[in-house]
Amino acid sequence: MTAPINSSDNNLRNFLYPRSIALIGVSTRTGPETFNILEQVLAGGYRGRIYPVNPRGGILLNLPVYPSVGEIPETPDLAVISTPRTAVPAVVRECVDKGIKSIIIITQGFADADEAGHRMQEEILAAIEGKGARIVGPNTIGVVNLYENLNTSFIGFLRRQADTAMICQSGIFLLGAADFTAGIGLGVDIGNACDVDFSESLDYLGQDSRIRVINLHMEGLKEGRRFMEVARRVSAAKPILCLKTGRSEAGARAASSHSGSLAGEDHVFSAAFRQCGVIRVQNVEEMYDFNKTFLTYQSMPGRRVAVVTISGGAGICAVDACSAAGLEVARFSEKTVSKLAAVFPDWMEVGNPADIWPAGMTRGYQDTLELSLDTILEDPGVDAVLVISPAYLDPGEDPKLDISIPVNRVAARHPEKPLTLWIFGGYRRELAARLEKENRVVVYPSPERAMASLAALYHYLYEVKNHHWTSPPVFADMDRKRIGDILDRGGKTGGGTINEEALQILQACGIPVLPARVARNAGEAMEAAESLGYPVVMKIVSPQITHKSDVGGVRLNLGHARAVEETFSEMVETVSSLAPHAAIEGVLIQPYRPGGVEVLLGGKRDPSFGPVLVYGLGGIYTELFRDVSFAVAPVSREEALAMIRGTKSYRLLQGFRGQSPADMETLVDCLLRLGQLVVEFPQIREMDINPLLVGPEGAVAVDARITINKKV
Amino acid sequence: MTAPINSSDNNLRNFLYPRSIALIGVSTRTGPETFNILEQVLAGGYRGRIYPVNPRGGILLNLPVYPSVGEIPETPDLAVISTPRTAVPAVVRECVDKGIKSIIIITQGFADADEAGHRMQEEILAAIEGKGARIVGPNTIGVVNLYENLNTSFIGFLRRQADTAMICQSGIFLLGAADFTAGIGLGVDIGNACDVDFSESLDYLGQDSRIRVINLHMEGLKEGRRFMEVARRVSAAKPILCLKTGRSEAGARAASSHSGSLAGEDHVFSAAFRQCGVIRVQNVEEMYDFNKTFLTYQSMPGRRVAVVTISGGAGICAVDACSAAGLEVARFSEKTVSKLAAVFPDWMEVGNPADIWPAGMTRGYQDTLELSLDTILEDPGVDAVLVISPAYLDPGEDPKLDISIPVNRVAARHPEKPLTLWIFGGYRRELAARLEKENRVVVYPSPERAMASLAALYHYLYEVKNHHWTSPPVFADMDRKRIGDILDRGGKTGGGTINEEALQILQACGIPVLPARVARNAGEAMEAAESLGYPVVMKIVSPQITHKSDVGGVRLNLGHARAVEETFSEMVETVSSLAPHAAIEGVLIQPYRPGGVEVLLGGKRDPSFGPVLVYGLGGIYTELFRDVSFAVAPVSREEALAMIRGTKSYRLLQGFRGQSPADMETLVDCLLRLGQLVVEFPQIREMDINPLLVGPEGAVAVDARITINKKV
CATH class of the missing domain: 3.30.1490.20 (ATP-grasp fold, A domain)
Structure with missing residues (x-):
């Protein structure tokens, strides 16, 4: 017997690049609506060895069918199980006995279903324990590898290859990849994620050099901290986009019955993603846009955007969208202005947005566009351009309005600055196809989506990819013994809640208390x-x-x-x-210390991420305006600052209405120490410092409360 | 000479349904990129009489060209001017002399441009003064009437007829109608709106019985109050959607140079739209979705939505979107649950979202879908349905997965409840075309867009169409004389600001003061x-x-x-x-009156809408959280309540944290009286009551300030 394989790398490789596959429980019916996996694997063009397994034996689609796994003449790299659910545990044991290391369980009805399902999922896990075998699923459509024409799904689908990967908990994200991620290269549907999970898949795909964007569809997460560690490493190399669903209360309920995921608080996910460089997308359209954006553009010198338009009205839409996305409307240099003024009519002021229509009508649209774009892209004050152009006419019939040639010529001359487009009119798709053919530009269906995509690109390049993540400091001066003693005592005598003594714990922790x-x-x-x-x-x-x-x-x-x-x-x-x-x-x-700003510092335990910190305005306004921010603890100085700056009440600390600015250093220090406290003492279930009074010179905790876990 | 025509109705009729048109300044060049209006009018298939005018005379596209307007053998219903801008004032005078009542000025370079342009726009207006002639533009592409094959634009475009209308300040919204409003019937580009404006166009289109949805693209508005009056009347008959641009500061600046529009504060527009039933759309995609929605669905009994899905994961996305849109996730009746349970596998819990995939795999997808949809639509607890279905396969090649037949059959059986779809995959457009052919259902590209559309439908049906707008009360007990006296005195001695005496004005106005x-x-x-x-x-x-x-x-x-x-x-x-x-x-x-909630009541003058009211939390939090609401004054009791309820701080008044609820009646009364005050005394430029202390029994103004216009 071989030693258990420790490197996840090898295991996922067999899932995605198997040389041979056993298809267990394959249907003997073929054709539309029979959902025959063998038929789909063959139709996909997979070139490895295939072993269908069905107790009836015989021949199916020209291949011999094996009555059992044991009778397959080799040990296949991968087993794909789609038997009825009650048969699955036994089949998994057969696979393990055969020495198969990679097993996909397509079948539904486990942790996603009733009590019996939960029990069977436990049985499956017991079957692989210590055997070195790994499971993807259950409740999955398995894997997709369009580089190798592999697709373990029971449904055929439009295969549009792109250098993107998808890790999902619902097969539609693999099947609908043409629509969701603008195509796909590699994909894993981890389904109920009973074994192979997000972290492991992400780790593997992060190392695959062909993959340039990784997408996640996430319903829940078990080991949040491991995930963050992997994501922080991978996001430095390529963008990770995540569609985290179950954000609403109703959605979270639905998620727990779909993949058996336990979703923590949605805000905590957003905070954790920020801390590890994962870009959260709001919906499938944004996912599609961002994939195209990251596959097309590699650089963007800054956040100043120019708009070249054929319509003043559309230009205003673009400026609104630019501001809403947090980008800046570029100011043209004098050189740019004078070059454009030379071709614009006299009565027209040259500015950004630049409306080239009047000039285009007299000088020719294509020439004017090319000249304007070159001029603007040469301007050192411009970092990206949005071109707004109509597609009223069929570009095949009216070649003079087909802007794809000048646009691609200009884009090739300025690869360092994204040249993006918003086009509209009855022939939008036809013109977009021509424009995007060379993969130099992306056409967006609205200015809002164009600007949001540019903002995501800027964010990734400067706040993730080239970002240096600092470590949380460790405070050696904490009086751990004293803290432990009070917690122990409080847990016993205080019924799980510590009120007055909480300030003593803070003091022992190095947080100034009144x-x-x-x-x-x-x-x-x-x-x-x-x-x-x-x-x-x-x-x-x-x-x-x-x-x-x-x-x-x-x-x-x-x-x-x-x-x-x-x-x-x-x-x-x-x-x-x-x-x-x-x-x-x-x-x-x-x-009595009047004055200063009252803030709240808190800690609690999240089911996905463990100890997290909460920061916000103190008093009744915390609840009223929900002006709070979260972070997974412990936090670095930079993360603590980001938490504080992420609230609207931050202005109060900056010296609102003529007050002196608050002592940020001490406030940050309190957050850092609190982070260490909740991490080092897992018996703290929840705690609040409310208020912490922050003045111009120092801060003091006025009141605090701690709830203790009965048993850790 | 005929009397000036007062009814806007007649004037716009000639613009949109002219029996004869003079095209003045038409180019003698034809073909691509010559932007020849005559060529486009002919290509559009217009069947009225056409008189091209150009000093060179001759024959153009088989029509005689008249050297001047005076030489046209009749008085045309409509003149379309596209001469260079310096010639326009004289041409307008010629048209007026000829007796032409409807004039479109295509030419740019007036209030949208330099000082000379502003002056020429004044000249044009002087030319029609008292003559009964009306102008659309300048800086416009004119009008579109696809019922009559009329299009005064210099560009050809894809003509997709739909029973929608568009009033815009940028021609792209007519030319790109296929993309922006899912087609068009009638359209007016009012451009700089020097004469014919939003109110008049809206009034006319509101009366055109073929038009079922009216769209506005608005950069600015001159007579906000007249617009509101018309919109309130029209919105009771058909939905009015408005894309108001220039929402950002940078966008507002761009708008003033585009159409010479003076944009007031963006929040005030949102408030005014709410008060007159105009639905504000966020972007062109929402405009497109809402048009399709209103053209397809006429009723929706409530806001409870069911989701029928083939993917649990997609169902969760839909539930999130449902909550975000303010709709409710429906709860199925016992009857529905037991009917579905009969076809679902044993291990699967029946609920909303209903995942029909496992049942579909065994019973056939189309049959299962039809049965489930009928069952769910018969449930009295369900008001609308979103179907989530894949389009992985070409529906032409795989007819078994073509759901358009069962879906349309079910939709025909349940016309009272919207049946909507989100489909995805490589063949989305092909399947959508089949589904939408009978105009019974709308296919949306994301669950967010489906739910936002259903929410808009619900909002229109219950909060606009069948809404009874009440009038603002008039308070006879105000001491107008005293108020006028203090304002006069304050304006003289106080340098335009009234501080301590402001409380006396409030008292005279019937607002309790401390x-x-x-x-x-x-x-x-x-x-x-x-x-x-x-x-x-x-x-x-x-x-x-x-x-x-x-x-x-x-x-x-x-x-x-x-x-x-x-x-x-x-x-x-x-x-x-x-x-x-x-x-x-x-x-x-x-x-000294401690306790009670401190709120702010204010009044100011908006350039578009005149006197407006502001309400919000008092103290520093107003500025910090921008938790304020606006309304055009005066307000009805209902509008005052909506202002208060529209803020997050409303919870403080409801009896937050065990406090007694505040005296809402007195608070509302104060807002109503303040509304009347700022309307009746235009010399008040701006005023604040800050704070008004609202307790469980009454409210009192503690402090107030009024700024006075130097000269009214």
Whole structure:
């Protein structure tokens, strides 16, 4: 027996480049609507050895059918199982006994279905355990390799080859590749992903030098952190686009019954993708556009776009789209302006967008277009161009309006700057086909889609591909022992929630906290206030009370001993009457620090990615405006800054309305330390610092709460 | 001489249905790239009488050319001018002298261009003044009437007739109609809109019974209120879709140089459109989708959508799209579930989305689809269906996967519920053409576009078409005289800004205000506090100080006379040192009212729509989160409520976090009164009530400011 294979590389190679395939459970019926895999594999033109398996034996489509896997005269590289689901576990065991290392299970009805299905999926996994065999599926159409004419699907489809790859959880993304990714080279439908998963497939496809864009259709993710590690490496070499579905609550519910995926919070996926360079696409149209974009354009010096139009009205649409996509409307150099002014009519101001129609009507459209494009692309202030042109006439019949020749000539002269087009009219497709034939330009169906694609290209080139990812710092000064002790104790006595002691944990973690003392009587309260310094804040302490101010349990700005004394008894009385069942443990005394910006820092555990950080504006506005950002913890300094800058409330910290700017360094430091805390102490299920008061010189945690896992 | 024609109806009829046309300035060159209007009018198949005019005379394309307009043997219904721009004013005068009532000016270079162009546009307008003649343009391609084979453009284009109309400011929307509006019936390019404008064209097309959808491409609007009045009437009969461009700042700049349009604030357009039933489309693709949708579907009982899919993965995309569009994912009745369960495999749970693929593989795809669709469409809990189906195979070659026959059969049986499709794969267009041939169903290129279209249909049917627009109430109890007096005085003495007296205007307007008295010394301050009742708030009064708290000019919660006395001198001293150049007029004393929600009510003047109202959360959050809504004033009770509900901060008023709900009635009343105020007093350029404090029982304006126009 051979040693278990550790390199995923070898395993996926056999799935995608098998020299021989066993097709187990293949139907004996052929023709339309019989969904016969053997027929499709043959029709695809696969040139390896094929072994159909069916207990009936005989001959099918000129090939001998083997009654069982054991009777196949060699050990095939790949087995494709499409038997009824109840037969699958036994067939997998037969394959393993035969020594087959790569198994695709087409059959549905496992973790995607009922209880019995879940059990059978477990059985299958048990069958390969320790045997070095790997499974793609179940609930998949398998793999596609158009370089080798291989397609394990039971459906034929239009094969449009392109240097893109797809890893999906639904076969339609392989079958509909012509529509979704503008063609395909390699594809894996991981289906329920019981064994081979996103990370492994991504790792393999990242190393395939022919593949230039990798697409993911993702419903859920098990090992988010491993995925991020792989994606960060692969995205430096080629763009990874991901259509993550189940973003809505209803969609997430549907996802869990489709591929048995457990989808974490959708915002966390977006954050994780940003942290590892995966570009999230919004829908199938964007996926299509971005694939064409990345296959066509390799460079773009900056984000300044010029628009060359035959219609002022269309030019305005393009400018709106440019702004919405976060790109800049280029300003032409004086040289460009004077060159264009020489051909434009006198009454027309030259600017961007440049409307070449009036000039084209007198000088000839094709010549004017070519001259304008060359002039504009030579302008060092222009990084990309969108050409807006009509396709009202059949380009075959009216060659004078066929712009494909001048456009491709110009594109060849300026390969460093994307030359894109938006064309419209009844002959859009005919003209687009001519324009795109040389793979130098992309024609988009709207200015919005053109600009979104250019923005994605810019993002990939400067914020992913050539980006240096820094590591999260590690703080050696954390008092781990003290943190562990409080967590242990809190978990036992506090019923899983730590309130007042949470500030001590933060302190041990190196996060500045507002000093606080718990007083059990008015005397202790005055003593505490005296030692902390006036004015002070008083808050009720009770494990049963979460929103303290709702029951009169908060008083601010108490300036002298008498006020503290009076407040103590008043507060205990009020709270007792409003919350009669709450056990009052005392009153917390803290110095009163008005001013500064109140922010919220939080940590929680995501089912896909583990510990994540949350940052946002404190107080009621967090909930009202959902102005929060997420990141998978721990975070680098750069990621922490990006979290803060990603909120609208960031302006408050910059010195809004004449205030002094907040101490960003300390705020970032708090996020970094909190990230390390939630990673190092998995018993923390959820925690909030709310508020952390950030002033011009420092920040302090005023209040915090931690929920603990019962058992880790 | 005939009397001036008042009915716009007659004038536009001559533009769109002329029995005879003079083509003035027609080129003598013909063929590709000569842009010869005569050639295009003839090629279009126009059957009326045509009179080309060119000083050279002669014969052109078998028609006699007249050297001048005066020599035409009749008075043509329509003149189309395409001479060089400097000749246009004289030609217009010739047309008017000839008695021509409808004139299209194709020529560019007027208000869309330089100073000379602006002057010539004025000359043209002077030429028709009082003569009963009307102008479309300049800077236009004129009109299109595909029912009569009329097209005054200088470009030929694919003519796809549909019962839609287009009013635009850029000819591409007529020429590219196949792409933008799925075909066209009637179209007017109003270009610079120097005379015939949106309102008039909309009014006319609203009355044309063949036209079922009206589209607008709008860069700017002069008489916003007249437009709204017409649109409200027309939108009750047929949907009006508007692509308003220049939404970005850069786009708005480009618009002003394209058609000389002055674009007001983009948010105000959105608000105005909502108030008059115009549906704003985001881009040309949405325009295309919505046109097809409105031409195909006439009813939709509710917003609950069922998804019938061949792919669980695609079903999840559809559910996400459904939620994002504001539609509901339907819940199937027990009857539906049991009927589907009878054909679905045992292991599969029946739900929405319904994945019919496993059943289809065993029972035949077409039959399963037809049965499932009938079952689901009969469910009273389902209002519309999206079918997701592949187009992997050529439907001509694989008729078993051609779903167009069962789908159209089902659609014919359920005309009251939209049956929509998303199909994908290499043969999408071929299959879509078969599906859409009977005009019963629409095929969309993505689930997002399908759901957005259904949402637009629902919105039109229930929130526009059958909507009863109520009128703004008129408050007879406003003290107009007092308001006018203060405004007059304030405008004179206050340098155009009214601060403290603004509350008196509000009071006269019937808006509750917090009592306030200005004290000039500590004694007056104590007296005022005594009479208003403790605790009080004190605020500095100075015309030079806007942000009072920034200079120590605000103190809250003063509980007794001594505190008031001390604060007075402290405040004057602090403010004097921090703002040494400010003239301090005194200190304002108001009762201290903590609690309640602080909102902002404002009014300002928009260049397109005149007086508009602004509503939002008060304080710094207005600016930070831009959580504001607009409406053209005055507003109805319903519109005022919609403004408030349209903000995220609405939840604060509903009783957020256990607070009592706010007094909505009083808040609405304040908005209504403010609306009437800004309409009745045009000398108010801009005003703010910030904050208006809204509590559970009533609301009070705490602070207000009014800016006055120098001269009205």
